[in-house]
Amino acid sequence: MSRTRLAWSALPAHVQGEIEDRLGSAVEHVESHEGGYSPGMAATLTTVGGERTFVKAVASSFHERSGELYRDEVRVNGVLPEGVPAPRLRWSVDDGDWVALGFDAADSSVHVPWQPDDLTAAIELFTTLAEVPAPDALGSVGGHLAGMPTWANAHAEGTDLSSWDPWVAEHLSMLAEVGADWAHAAEGTALGHGDARADNMVRTGGRLLLVDWPYATAAAPWLELLCFLPSAELEGAGSAAAIWDSHPLGQAADPDRATAVLAGLAGYFVHASVQPPPPGIPHVRAYQRAQGEVALAWLREQLGE
Incomplete structure (x- = not known):
């Protein structure tokens, strides 16, 4: 038995819009990442300008624990020391239900x-x-x-x-x-x-x-x-x-x-x-x-x- 993550296409239009505002332009390509142990969306999004960003998103109403963890992740990334082996958190979105985080995209x-x-x-x-x-x-x-x-x-x-x-x-x-x-x-x-x-x-x-x-x-x-x-x-x-x-x-x-x-x-x-x-x-x-x-x-x- 396996888990299928949320897809970019399944996110509400207003959440997609908030994310694209942070990205600076529309999303042209989505590379979904199906590994791990969370049901939230996890994907590398490439904009029409060619910018790549790793984005994870979930609604507390969909999976409450994941929403809590995403908010904790924002808090922790705000205090991690410089040089820690972690991707840089670029931005976050939180409307009280949906939480989305954008990180520097990985190479592999x-x-x-x-x-x-x-x-x-x-x-x-x-x-x-x-x-x-x-x-x-x-x-x-x-x-x-x-x-x-x-x-x-x-x-x-x-x-x-x-x-x-x-x-x-x-x-x-x-x-x-x-x-x-x-x-x-x-x-x-x-x-x-x-x-x-x-x-x-x-x-x-x-x-x-x-x-x-x-x-x-x-x-x-x-x-x-x-x-x-x-x-x-x-x-x-x-x-x-x-x-x-x-x-x-x-x-x-x-x-x-x-x-x-x-x-x-x-x-x-x-x-x-x-x-x-x-x-x-x-x-x-x-x-x-x-x-x-x-x-x-x-x-x-x-x-x-």
Whole structure:
């Protein structure tokens, strides 16, 4: 089951008009981008004058959560430090229902399976982020993670985990204990993106950039790499554990804190994977399941299980 994004042609005339006003002329060509996990429109628009702009748009009345995230993205982009590996936000439109954002257009997307050059650039990107102090206007990652369901929620709710290896249900109390402090363990002062995956990376001018910043927070310098690795292994990068163990960020991380975060992350994916699909993005549950399998195997290795 898949998701189809909103098309440019489906946007109301007044929204198209507002966007074209920001672009400076009429849209001549639309290149839709169907990847990712949002039902909003995402397209590179080329005007009659040849100007290319990446535009995303959604109505809160169509998908309330996406509207919230787009507004958060405008706020975050307003405080990102100069030189952060992110496309420039050119403008935004918000009529109270429809929200549209215009960014510098990318040259290309990152394709999976991961290729060596792209993977090397991604790993270097996390090293760069680890050295950027988070702006004071961004909150701590601990507050964000504390609200995300994980093992303790599965235990308290009696979540049906029968689709997973029986080991999970048999060790649920232990997993909840190991991951209990994951929100606090993830805290720090470095700039964190909060949703780094291949589908949120693009290339521009030979440089790898992260897109979609609504979840940005202050976090531990190693958090982004750890959270990225389950998706990376799933998409052909090689062993998450091996990359982590060989990387300076992984080597510098406190082992107990990193294990707590990995446990919490695995629990989030496992819990999410058995929930009903969210409106508009039914394919996300299968992706969460796949990441959960990688994270859980990595966690069991860390625990000697």
